[in-house]
Amino acid sequence: MDRTFYTRKSTKRLGIALTIFFFACTCVLASVLLFDNAITADSDPPRAVFFANIGVFGIMTLSSTLVLAKACSERLSFTGTTVSVRLLFQRRQFDAGEIQSLQWGARIRRTWLIFRTARGKVVLNLTIFDGADQLAIIRLLRRLIPQEKQEGWPMFCHRVALTLRDGISPQERRWAASNFPREGLVLITRKRYDRLLVVLAPITTAVACVAWWRFRRAELFALPPAVVLYCLILRFDTPSKGKRQMTLLGTSEGRLVLLLLGAFFGIMPLLLTAAHIFGLHKDTAVWIADVFCAALFIPTIYFFRKLDKKRARDDAAAAGAAAEQWNLGEHDAA
Secondary structure, eight states, rough: OOEEOOHHHHHHHHHHHHHHHHHHHHHHHHHHHHHOOOOTTTTOOHHHHHHHHHHHHHHHHHHHHHHHHHHOOOOEETTTEEEEEEEESOOOEEEGGGEEEEEEEEOSOOEEEEEEEETTEEEEEEEGGGGGHHHHHHHHHHSSSSSGGSSSHHIIIIIHHHHHHHSSSHHHHHHHTTTTGGGGGGOOHHHHHHHHHHHHHHHHHHHHHHOOOOOOGGGGGHHHHHHHHHHHHHHHOOOOEEEEEEOOOGHHHHHHHHHHHHHHHHHHHHHHHHHHTTOOOOOOOHHHHHHHHHHHHHHHHHHHHHHHHHHHHHHHHHHHHHHHEEEHHHHOOO
C-alpha cells in the first residue's frame, strides 16, 4: 500500500506560535533599547542586560524557526516495498530488501527508528507523527522487514507500540497488575495546561511590566516567555485524550518532591526570621540555607537513580510479554 506520513499539525502550529512570540519579544526589547534614552551603560539595568536578553530571544526565535522548518519538510513515504525518508538536511530512498537492520528505540520522551543499509544509516524521530500515523508506520515496517533484522522490538513494543494500539501506558499496565486503586489516579488533559497558561501568562507579563515601570528591572521580562514555553511543552506532551497519573501523594517520588519543595521554600524564611530574632547576619542565614539545600541534593539524586533502575528492570521483565501480547492482538485483528 502506497502511503505518505507527514509531521503532526500541532508541531507546525507550535513552531509558528513560538516563532511569532519570541520574535515579538525580541522586537519589544530592541525597541525599548533604541527609544529609551535613559538606558545607558551605567543605568540600572545597564544596556548590557538588554543586549543579553535580545540575544537569548533571538536564539529562541531561530530555534523555533528551525522547529517549524523541520515540521514542514520531514515526512516518511511507502511505495510498494520502497521506503523514502525526507528530513530537513537529508533525503534517502531504499528498498526494504536493502535494509540490513531496523532498530526500534524508545526513551521517556522520544522514540526513533534507525534504518541501516550498505550506504549508511538514517535516524527518524517517530514522535513527529500523530499517534495514529505512528501506529500505521509500525505495522507497515513490521510487515515489510523480516523480524530477524529488527532490533529492540520487545522493549519498544512495551513502551510505545502497545500504548499506541491499546491506549494503555506501561505505567497503567503495572498499576493494573498490582491492583492499584483507581481512586488514586487522576486524568491529566491538555485543558489543564490551557487554564494554567491563561492564568499565568497575563500575571507574569504584568509583573514584568510593573517591575520595569517601577524599578527599571528588565530581568523579569524573561519570566513570561519561560512560563509560556513550559506550559506549551507540558500541553503538547500530553496525549489528546489525556493520560492517567497517580496523585502526587500516591507515589514515593511525589511525596519526596513535596518534601523537597517544602524544605526549599520553608528553610529560607525560617532562617531569615531566626537571624532577625537572634541577631545573626543575613548572609549567614543564606549560607546555612544553601548548605542545607546542597545536602538534600545528593540523596535526591541517589533516590531518583535508584527509581530509574527499578523501572528499567520492570520494563525488561515485561518486554517479552508485551511482544507476545502485540502478536496476539494483531492476529486477532487480522
